[in-house]
Amino acid sequence: xxxxxxxxxxxxxxxxxxxxxxxxxxxxxxxxxxxxRSETQNSGVLVxxxxxxxxxxxxxxxxxxxxxxxPQGRSVILF
Numbered sequence: 001x002x003x004x005x006x007x008x009x010x011x012x013x014x015x016x017x018x019x020x021x022x023x024x025x026x027x028x029x030x031x032x033x034x035x036x037r038s039e040t041q042n043s044g045v046l047v048x049x050x051x052x053x054x055x056x057x058x059x060x061x062x063x064x065x066x067x068x069x070x071p072q073g074r075s076v077i078l079f
Contacts, residue, residue, distance in 0.1 A: 012068040019065040031062045
């Protein structure tokens with residue numbers, strides 16, 4: 001775990017990978033442009049948050065999926 005944080009605190013590589021779909025945690029996600037042509041749609045994202053002001057739900061539509069590469073084969077996927 002400490003090594004993961006060390007590598008992720010470094011700057012990512014200069015190349016990024018843009019994707020239109022990805023499978024993550026057993027779910028297949030698509031950007032909205034791909035969903036328009038599909039019978040099933042999976043471009044919506046909902047995140048529930050607990051704050052001092054109360055529970056807040058954030059809802060959005062995926063327009064980009066980006067993978068940042070870091071040293072030692074680590075990577076981060078951004079929705």
